[in-house]
Amino acid sequence: MNKNHEPSTGSPQDKGQDGSLNRRVLIAGGGIGGLTLALSLHQLGIPSTVFEAATEVGELGVGINILPHSARALMSLGLLGELDDIAIRTRELRYVNHLGQQIWASACGLWGGHDTAQLSIHRGRLHRVLWRAAQARLPADGLRKGHRLQDFTQGSYGVTARFTLADGTEVEERGDVLVGADGIHSALRALLHPADGGIRWQGSQLWRGAVDWPVFEGGDVMLIAADQMAKLTVYPIAEGRSAGTRLTNWVMNGKVATGELPPPRRENWSRPGKLEEVLPFAKRLQLPFLDVEALIRATPQFFEYPECDRDPLSWWSRGRVTLLGDAAHPMYPTGSNGSAQAILDARCLARLLSELAPEAALSAYEAERLPKTAEVVRNNRRGGPERVLDLVAERAPNGFNRLEDVITSAELADIVGGYARLTGLTNPR
Missing domain, CATH: 3.50.50.60 (FAD/NAD(P)-binding domain)
Structure with missing residues (x-):
């Protein structure tokens, strides 16, 4: 030095x-x-x-x-x-597989017993x-x-x-x-x-956008859906421009490289995304309550950048x-x-x-x-709390009849609850 x-x-x-x-x-x-x-x-x-x-x-x-x-x-x-006035109070977080089958759900913010709301903004x-x-x-x-x-x-x-x-x-x-x-x-x-x-890169690319979209699942749910190759995070972040809509944020995560190559150059961060690159991942997710491909196609402009740390x-x-x-x-x-x-x-x-x-x-x-x-x-x-999605995708790539046959309640609680304790998010009451 x-x-x-x-x-x-x-x-x-x-x-x-x-x-x-x-x-x-x-x-x-x-x-x-x-x-x-x-x-x-x-x-x-x-x-x-x-x-x-x-x-x-x-x-x-x-x-x-x-x-x-x-x-x-x-x-x-x-x-x-002031933030509450321009945000959405998130009521629930849900993890589902690529077919929309629920893996985990937890109440957020005030609904989860915290003394403050969780705000999506x-x-x-x-x-x-x-x-x-x-x-x-x-x-x-x-x-x-x-x-x-x-x-x-x-x-x-x-x-x-x-x-x-x-x-x-x-x-x-x-x-x-x-x-x-x-x-x-x-x-x-x-x-x-x-x-x-x-900077470390394991080969995952992120595409991010936001668009006015019809309310789904009550208009206050944060949803994360995944299979073995694609993961979507989607949630409303503000009231929409017309009745029955929300400004809806989406993030698509897809594996595009092995991680052996260096990350993309700095000037390639936050550049406009291309439909032909993100749609193959979107089409892997068949959610009964959300048309993922239509959501992405409706977004006027979205951006891509490597998932790095x-x-x-x-x-x-x-x-x-x-x-x-x-x-x-x-x-x-x-x-x-x-x-x-x-x-x-x-x-x-x-x-x-x-x-x-x-x-x-x-x-x-x-x-x-x-x-x-x-x-x-x-x-x-290692996947944080969302590692439960990876485990279910690995063990039941075609979906499941009973979740308990794929992953135990103890595993779910250990992964998701352990992460909350690690990050200081455990209920203060």
Whole structure:
């Protein structure tokens, strides 16, 4: 590691007499994790500045789930009501095989006994709410677009981060702490771990889209259906434009390679999808209550990208610098936990920065969050709670007469319930 990236050798007066940080927290990345951190720090009286690489911030992405544990965190920031107005409260999660035969069903959110709802929402609309809240609460220069992190140095004085602006100009910013919340292609992760093994791809491609579609299964069910080659996740994320419809999010997962090849180049992520590539997978799923092929054909534009993650790191923090969210632990989007774990990271780090000196706070944050998220990454690679779909597809590729002849209730409870415990989603009551 470059000597300039080593931890500081001293920590003189890291905090003021009132316990507050002397300067501010520098946050590289204005996504869900970075904005949640900034808002959480503001709530605790700790100044921060968010540096977003993009020059324009729009409503990107498609559907996302705000699980009860992350919804609780957003509720504590006073945002849940606004999000609830533009989302769908998910009542039930169902796993079915390619013929629509039910394998598992569980009540979600308030219906499942949690003290907060589970919200299915457009990712861009969630981001918009967080961004606008940060605009309203942070100082006038608290959100800075067009700032791409290039490097940093640190010492007993704190951290100096160097950013490149859209016109090529370089600027330096000083703070007490630098947090990399800059996603799976994190610049800060690359600086901290130059020998990192890189992005991992096992050969699965994702196609994602959203379209107004007639209500099915009550209009508040999240459904995951699969056989041995294809998996569909589909759920409503907002009211539709006409009566009897919902803006319906769908994700098709299909195996297109063995995983021995490197992942597609970065510029091939989130590119427009092609019907001729996704429809062969859609046609494998014959659901009596949903015409999967028609749903995809009706979507004006959808996107494709590889299903990737990275190997868990042995450490996130050095001195006054750390990672958060996808920069720290990118994971397969199994179990709806990518954004949830970033939100939990942010709340944990903010709390510890309010209680401890910077280096101690980052060390405690890593000790609390790294082991948990590393296990989620590994579990998601094995299929997470959706592994029950893989087992049933393997054991009963043509469907079944009795589910208990294919998979036991104990197996189901162990896989699905174990994942809930692992991710912190167990019922708090």
